[in-house]
Amino acid sequence: MAVYTHVSAEALGEFLKRYDVGELVSAKGIAEGVENTNYLVDTTTDRFILTLYEKRVAADDLPFFMALLDHLAEKGLPVPPAIKDREGVEIQQLCGRSACLIKFLPGISLTTPTPAQAQAAGAALADMHRAVDDFRGERPNSMGIATWRPLLARCGADLDGIAPGLFDELSSALDRIEAAWPTDLPVCAVHADLFPDNVLMRGDAVTGLIDFYFACTDLRAYDLAVMHGAWAFDPAGPTYRSEIGDALIQGYGPLTEAEQAAFPILAAGAALRFALSRSWDWLNTPADALVTRKDPLAYVRRLRHYLA
Template identity: 45%
Template structure:
């Protein structure tokens, strides 16, 4: 989430007049994320999330996302529900942008998820894949076909002139030339509706003295139809690496880079996922390449955003170099890495944990 389009109190109040959600008490922008403008609304009837769709979003595809969230919610997945205005529309216009109000989910994200949270998100991802069955397809606009275009566009923005930036672009280009020919054919693996952005900040948890549980999944606006295992690869990238200093303090390991890989977390993600949807042998064999692709996708979009984000946008820019290190890690893995027991397969030939 982020804020590219600032709103006034009067604009928000006028927009709310079309809904049965009570009177506006307060609102604030949400700076996390990189794509759309998001606001937390407090009204006399509760809290809600207002999203204005920006940049990479095709307005013609917005009904698909809203249908997906409605379907998943109806099938038991805790996710935001689009709220209709008094005319029955869930999609409206505000400040010249398409906008939607969705329900607010309780809970908080975990910046440093442990193995329990990784197991829970693996299970939730499998539930999402099962609940999405039977829905019409939407192409992945940030799939392999888009990566060369993104890489080329990265050089067009401001701030891309540094030697470090140029070296990262060159490294991505070399990796891409090896990755694309190895990418699975569309019919090679099971496909379905995927979240495609299931990072820790898009998953909420609740806990008290008696219970700890995953309370919700948010931000479905990258969702699309693709390999189900590609979604799993995104989670392995997003949930199973830690900043090197934090990981070293717990594990006694060492790393020269920004991040360190945690095989125990990867094992937990896979255990949670396969408790509901066991992987086919072909999916397991494809995971090393899919993990490289997931790292490449976020490396390229972060690289692009690093130089193209407007300076006045309320956005937390994400580090592309951390995903270069993930890419290097997965490129070093044996092709059989996920066909072995995870704690064994994700170590190097000497039995040591592979550091990114």
């Protein structure tokens, strides 16, 4: 979440008139994240998240995201579907951007999860994967393995300004990952970005899975590998917390033998993906954006762990 597009109180008030949600009381920009513009919106009846979709989220992909959220909500999962306006429309236009008013879910995102919380989060991911057995929507992974080498090339020698020798290190890692990447594992609709800040909790209970804007069709075990790298290390990356990684996998449930064998390379691929995207954002985030940049080296350290 972030704020790139500034929405005036007047424009937001007019926008809300499309819905049966009462009148605007307050709105506050949310700085966390890097993808879209987000506001926490309070009205006279409830609380919502307003999301304006920036360049990385293609308007043509929004129907897939909304259909997936609606499907999961109908299955009883704690996800935030978009609110429909009086005409039954979910995807709107505001300030020149596609926009949605989204259900607010209670709970907090964690900085340092416990094993019990990691186990619950792993179980929630498994619940999601079971719930999409009959979901027919498909979307290629816009940040999947086919995109990593072009992204590496776009970052180019500027990577060495982040850390000396970083371009060569990531290029060598990508060679290894591409050579070992599996192609015959189970596939389903995946979240692909289920970091601790995208899981809301109360105590040890999951109350929300949010931010589905990288959701796509990809290897099921890759989704768990993304979670593993995001949850099982300290934020800066050098320390692996095995009790968290083990609890996450235990909560998720048994993997197939092929998924188990492929898991280290899937986790390395996930680490490389975030090292590259964070590097790109580090090098290209506008100076005036209200956004928290994330350290790419935290994922380089995870990558080294998985490849060791």
